[in-house]
Structures are given as structure tokens and as C-alpha cells.
Amino acid sequence: ALVTATETDTAVTRVFDVAKGLPWPARFPSRVLANDFVEHWTGHEEALDAGACDELAAAIAAGDCRIAPVDAGQGVGMIRxxxxxxxxxxxxxxxxxxxxxxxxxxxxxx
The missing domain is CATH 1.20.5 (Single alpha-helices involved in coiled-coils or other helix-helix interfaces)
Structure with missing residues (x-):
């Protein structure tokens, strides 16, 4: 996923911290590769339910990048x-x- 990504494929979000119940300060969001989970839940973090959190946990365990977080800065576009x-x-x-x-x-x- 990182090799094919460009700098515009990243998103700044708190959705993974909220879904995992991490007490990370809101002023410090993560920059990750945008994926289905980010696109669906960013801006709607208060609506995250147990099903979404379970889906995320399963995706992390399976290494499913369509749902699981992949930390990446804007420099990801420089990976060749x-x-x-x-x-x-x-x-x-x-x-x-x-x-x-x-x-x-x-x-x-x-």
C-alpha cells in the first residue's frame, strides 16, 4: 500500500484512536493512508458503534489495509x-x- 500511495492518499484523522478507545488528545490526530474506514467514519467518530470497532479489530488482526490503519506522512509519495x-x-x-x-x-x- 505504501509503495503505490501518493502524498494525496493520506488523511488526518482521530477515527482510529476513538475506535480503539485510546485516550490520545484530540489536538494530536494521526496521518494515515486514507481507506474505507477513514472515509466512512472521519467526522462521525461519535457514531462509532461496537460493530465498527469489532470490524476494525478484525482488520488489524488480519492486516487488512482497507480497514486497518497504515500510518504514513505526506512523504509517502516519495517511496519508489x-x-x-x-x-x-x-x-x-x-x-x-x-x-x-x-x-x-x-x-x-x-
Whole structure:
């Protein structure tokens, strides 16, 4: 889900905190990938019933991203594939080395 998502596929919501009964302050909502649960219940949190909460619990247990929360910031759109942390760091370091070498021995400083 994260690899195919764009920055506009996220939503800011409290719906999962409310559905799970978490006493998280309202001023600190979560940014998640928008899904069916978010679209249906955001803005209607007070109407969440036991059935919706049970549906969420089952989806979390099953890893069903259509219902379960997937935390993701707006930077999710920058994900280009499935890579290890080591690969991402190697790519960043290689890119930095290339840029610095183009600037010469002063690293772009006068």
C-alpha cells in the first residue's frame, strides 16, 4: 500500500484512536493512508458503534489495509520501491558524493 500511495492518499484523522478507545488528545490526530474506514467514519467518530470497532479489530488482526490503519506522512509519495534501509542510505551517500565531487574540492564553498 505504501509503495503505490501518493502524498494525496493520506488523511488526518482521530477515527482510529476513538475506535480503539485510546485516550490520545484530540489536538494530536494521526496521518494515515486514507481507506474505507477513514472515509466512512472521519467526522462521525461519535457514531462509532461496537460493530465498527469489532470490524476494525478484525482488520488489524488480519492486516487488512482497507480497514486497518497504515500510518504514513505526506512523504509517502516519495517511496519508489521496496528497499532495505541499507540500500536507501547507500543511495543517499552515493548521491551526496556525486554532488560534492561536481562542486570541486571546496564542496561548493567559496
Amino acid at each position: 520501491g521496496d528497499a532495505s534501509v541499507a540500500d536507501v542510505i547507500d543511495e543517499m551517500c552515493t548521491g551526496a558524493e556525486e554532488l560534492l565531487s561536481r562542486w570541486g574540492p571546496t564542496g561548493g564553498r567559496a
